[in-house]
Amino acid sequence: MTAVLERKWLASSLFTLLLLAVWQLAGALGLLPAYVLTPTAIAAALGTTVTDGTLLPASASSLSRQMSGFLLGSSAGVALGLLAGVSRWAEDVFDTLVSLTYPLPKIALFPVVVIWLGYTDAARILVIAISCFYPSFINAFAGTRGIEPRLLWVARNAGAGRLRAFRQVVLRAAMPAVVNGVRLSLALSFILTFATESLGASRGGLGALIEDGFNDLVYPLMWAGIVAFALYGFLADQAWTRLAGQLLRGQRVEAVGRG
Amino acid sequence: MADVLDRARSTAADEAALERLERSRRLSDGTIRRIRRVAAVVLPFVVWDLLAAVAASRLLPGPLAVAQTLGRLLTDGTIWFHAQLTFQRGLLGLTIAVVGGVTLGILLARVRWMDAALEPLVAATYPVPKLALYPLLILVLGFGAASKVAMVALECAYPIVLTVYAAVQSIDKHYFWLLRNVEARPRARFTVIARATTPAMVASLRMATPIMLVIMVVTEILGESRGLGYLIRRASTDFDPMTAMAVILLLAVIGFVLDRLIVLAANRTSRWAGEVRL
Numbered sequence: 001m002t003a004v005l006e007r008k009w010l011a012s013s014l015f016t017l018l019l020l021a022v023w024q025l026a027g028a029l030g031l032l033p034a035y036v037l038t039p040t041a042i043a044a045a046l047g048t049t050v051t052d053g054t055l056l057p058a059s060a061s062s063l064s065r066q067m068s069g070f071l072l073g074s075s076a077g078v079a080l081g082l083l084a085g086v087s088r089w090a091e092d093v094f095d096t097l098v099s100l101t102y103p104l105p106k107i108a109l110f111p112v113v114v115i116w117l118g119y120t121d122a123a124r125i126l127v128i129a130i131s132c133f134y135p136s137f138i139n140a141f142a143g144t145r146g147i148e149p150r151l152l153w154v155a156r157n158a159g160a161g162r163l164r165a166f167r168q169v170v171l172r173a174a175m176p177a178v179v180n181g182v183r184l185s186l187a188l189s190f191i192l193t194f195a196t197e198s199l200g201a202s203r204g205g206l207g208a209l210i211e212d213g214f215n216d217l218v219y220p221l222m223w224a225g226i227v228a229f230a231l232y233g234f235l236a237d238q239a240w241t242r243l244a245g246q247l248l249r250g251q252r253v254e255a256v257g258r259g
Numbered sequence: 260m261a262d263v264l265d266r267a268r269s270t271a272a273d274e275a276a277l278e279r280l281e282r283s284r285r286l287s288d289g290t291i292r293r294i295r296r297v298a299a300v301v302l303p304f305v306v307w308d309l310l311a312a313v314a315a316s317r318l319l320p321g322p323l324a325v326a327q328t329l330g331r332l333l334t335d336g337t338i339w340f341h342a343q344l345t346f347q348r349g350l351l352g353l354t355i356a357v358v359g360g361v362t363l364g365i366l367l368a369r370v371r372w373m374d375a376a377l378e379p380l381v382a383a384t385y386p387v388p389k390l391a392l393y394p395l396l397i398l399v400l401g402f403g404a405a406s407k408v409a410m411v412a413l414e415c416a417y418p419i420v421l422t423v424y425a426a427v428q429s430i431d432k433h434y435f436w437l438l439r440n441v442e443a444r445p446r447a448r449f450t451v452i453a454r455a456t457t458p459a460m461v462a463s464l465r466m467a468t469p470i471m472l473v474i475m476v477v478t479e480i481l482g483e484s485r486g487l488g489y490l491i492r493r494a495s496t497d498f499d500p501m502t503a504m505a506v507i508l509l510l511a512v513i514g515f516v517l518d519r520l521i522v523l524a525a526n527r528t529s530r531w532a533g534e535v536r537l
Contacts, residue, residue: 011372012379035398092295100300103514104507105473108488111480111495112503115318183386190388191414195477199492207391214394222394229391230384237386 035219042227045220054209055224062193062205063232065121069128070189074182076129077136081181084137085144086170098137106131107195119203124196131192132185139181143174179244186240190233320501329505338490338509345486346513348404349475352411356467360416361460364423365452381420389413393478407478414474415467422466426459427452461525468517472510 020039027038037045049055084091110127117123147170155165197207206225213222304322311321320328332338367374367381393410400406434451479488487506494503 008375009379011375012377015376016380033398035395088292089295092292093299096296096299097303100515101511103469103472103518104511105469105476105514107473107480108476108491108507108510111491112500112507115495115498115500115503187386187388190386191390191473194388194391195481199480210391210394214397226391226395230387233387234383 042223045224049224058206058209066189066193069125070132073129073132074136074185077133078140081137081140084141128192135184136181139177143177147173325504328501349471352408353471355412356415360419364420368424368427411474418466419463422459422463426456430455457528465521
């Protein structure tokens with residue numbers, strides 16, 4: 001038993017398998033309502049939606065919206081967050097604005113944006129980007145704030161110019177916080193993609209697919225959409241964590257938090 | 260001799276003058292920063308107002324018109340009914356998330372088999388958008404309050420569990436050895452854990468509250484005939500951006516007040532929490 005506990009991933013996988021087995025068994029015994037499919041039925045639903053050509057086009061349009069919004073929002077957030085960290089002028093302007101608007105749920109803007117832009121990809125990407133901006137900005141800014149000032153003095157004393165000090169000291173010291181903020185933005189981008197796709201007259205994309213399955217009582221379709229969304233969220237996070245490991249070689253990743 | 264004294268005197272005078280100069284510069288520096296900060300807030304409103312004046316369309320109302328609309332909605336009382344519902348449900352979901360999340364976080368950190376069985380599962384499902392499960396929650400719990408409360412609790416619990424877990428794990432092992440050595444009662448053990456994790460708990464509450472607002476608004480926009488999210492959607496389908504923006508303004512104010520309250524609580528509790536440090 002202790003040998004199993006030593007390997008947490010193994011223990012957790014076994015536990016997850018146990019949960020799935022109980023779920024499957026409950027389904028086989030007819031204990032589950034019609035809308036809760038068993039794990040094997042969900043796998044079958046995924047297979048059929050892939051082969052009949054509904055899942056992949058929907059995934060492609062969802063992921064292109066999610067990626068565009070995420071890239072726009074979080075790159076702007078990181079850039080301005082770092083700028084606010086090194087420039088007092090930028091700090092006064094952007095930090096004030098961000099801390100005032102940070103607690104507002106940005107998704108509330110979507111119905112208003114829709115009045116101007118309609119249920120278009122532009123409207124969705126805009127709202128996703130605005131949401132993704134915040135965690136990236138806040139963490140990048142906090143990362144530059146947390147720099148040991150002596151490191152900067154040493155760099156300046158050693159004759160490094162402003163640009164070089166920024167590249168070699170500020171950027172590196174802030175990197176763990178930046179990575180963490182971008183990770184939060186990434187998770188947020190998927191939530192916002194689902195929200196903007198399932199609202200109103202949205203067509204195409206996984207959110208609409210899930211809503212269609214829900215409204216037309218086609219539960220395999222709904223489940224395939226839910227599982228696909230979960231899978232993409234998980235894989236994107238894994239990919240970013242791997243990439244971040246490369247960016248942070250030799251540095252410790254610390255959680256600054258705050259979504 | 261006189262020469263030296265004179266020089267010393269003039270140096271002192273110089274220094275005093277320099278200090279005065281420095282102080283006035285620092286003062287004006289602070290004033291400039293304050294002006295910049297105020298300008299950063301005011302300028303977007305001025306631009307918005309100008310744009311609205313140029314557009315002169317009911318699709319782009321100016322900030323004053325929006326504020327007036329909010330004032331009207333607040334005085335005639337319609338908005339209170341919706342705001343109250345949104346906040347009752349949101350805070351109930353958040354409370355469930357805090358109680359459940361803190362309990363689970365402490366259990367995961369202190370009980371070995373739970374850590375092994377559940378922690379990797381929680382960490383792996385953290386980046387998964389739980390909101391996609393909302394249609395399923397509607398099927399299970401119906402369109403009413405229960406599915407929304409459950410959705411808020413589910414989304415908010417994750418950051419709380421993981422933050423509390425990390426905080427409890429980072430407690431110095433010596434405390435637990437000390438507690439065992441003096442055969443401390445469970446209450447003392449609890450106090451140590453509570454004090455050591457309080458800052459993390461407040462920080463995770465600051466993360467969870469905006470999530471609560473997002474989920475409440477989304478779920479009310481998706482399927483509801485009450486609440487602030489519903490008001491925004493109805494205004495949007497009526498092509499009435501004035502009302503929608505007024506509700507958004509109210510949400511912004513409420514979110515800001517909640518955030519300030521949490522920061523206040525953080526400052527209050529940090530002294531109590533700090534006392535555990537030896």
